[in-house]
Amino acid sequence: MLAAYASAIDPDNPLAGLTVGELEPATPEDWVTVEVRASSLNHHDLWSLRGVGLPADRLPMVLGCDAAGVDPDGNEVVVHAVIGSREYGDETMDPRRTLLSEKYPGTLAERVRVPRGNLVPKPAELSFAEAACLPTAWLTAYRMLRVRGRLPDGGSVLVQGGGGGVATAAIVLGTAMGARVYATSRDPEKRERIATLGGTAVEPGARLPERVDVVIETVGAPTIEHSLKCANQGGRIVVSGATAGHLANIDLRRVFFLQLEILGSTMGTRDELAALLALCAAEGVRPIIDSVYPFSDARRAFEHLESGEVFGKLVLDHKR
CATH class of the missing domain: 3.90.180.10 (Medium-chain alcohol dehydrogenases, catalytic domain)
Structure with a gap:
């Protein structure tokens, strides 16, 4: 599948390690596949390319924490990026927690696999691009x-x-x-x-x-x-x-x-993501989108992010 991934670590020139190409990473067998319709970038992606939270022995690693798409049953969903145990009552407090793109492949790909419990229904009031802005920032x-x-x-x-x-x-x-x-x-x-x-x-x-x-x-x-x-x-x-x-x-x-x-404060829980989605749907709140790029042009979106001249979110459109 087509993915934007870290193929090398360069603390001084992070985009030198960015590759947009074919990659089929391994994931746990009991996870579910989401066909990604839109994803969005975060500064976390640039830090990963610098090697912060992403050691070289985990490369290649699909980048990205944010996505909205369609699950195997045809449901429109938003992906919660925190992989952690809810036995703590708050998965962000799990000392072994991780985010997608740190230990497991991230969302900047045609497909992403996650635990079924990490899927949150996407409100009909939000587009895929809007919903894809919400799970991290x-x-x-x-x-x-x-x-x-x-x-x-x-x-x-x-x-x-x-x-x-x-x-x-x-x-x-x-x-x-x-x-x-x-x-x-x-x-x-x-x-x-x-x-x-x-x-x-x-x-x-x-x-x-x-x-x-x-x-x-x-x-x-x-x-x-x-x-x-x-x-x-x-x-x-x-x-x-x-x-x-x-x-x-x-x-x-x-x-x-x-x-x-x-x-x-670090990220949020699945329940908090569901509450945020409900708030946006009920109150007409919509995320601020700086720019939308076709997924095939992910490198240009990364260049825009690195420039610092961004107001709001950078979205990748995965239309087929």
Whole structure:
């Protein structure tokens, strides 16, 4: 089958290890096959090509965590990317958990095989392209806001770096949940687009009109001080990434005096994905799609992702 896969690891030039070609990887026999209709890219795919979470002895590895398609019974489904045991009550807390494309082949292929329990019905209201945007970035944002951040009714949110997949999802979802949403960006054009999503755009480090209940932090070292300063008494700074640096200085006096919580968040559960899909269907929420590429042109989509000039999600269309 045609797949976009990591054939080599190159930390400095990740796309040097990207191959788009025929590959038939092995998967557990009791898993089910999904015919992929659409998939989407994440920065996780670039990190895999750099060797983060993907050692060379697992190559070649089909990339991708996000997909929507059709199961063997003809049902339209969305693929949940977390492979873990639900005996913990939350598969993301399984210490042996993994994501598709780390230990098992990912979604950037004509077909993907997963445990049957990892399939979630796709609402008819969502297209395959829209549904394929949700399982990683949008699910991450949903969990950060609703589960880890415990966003209160009528609350407030700051989203750091308001252009990436998680950030744009947090802006849209926070607004749909009735929150006042602020989002930072250095790019004037992105700040204009943030405003169209219902958020209030501000420059990085700017003083907000109010301190917020929840901060969505995916940037890391350059923004963490601002995140702490913008959090309300008892506020939550929820961290799911550190794209611009993971070693940060934190003023612990502010943390204990204001009784702040700094919370890690990774992906989300199958049940949370189902809840996110239901929210999108019921409230008319749709993911922000930057561009759609034919699957055969996956390399160009990766080049766009690596450029950093992305607002929302990059989708691959698998139409036959």
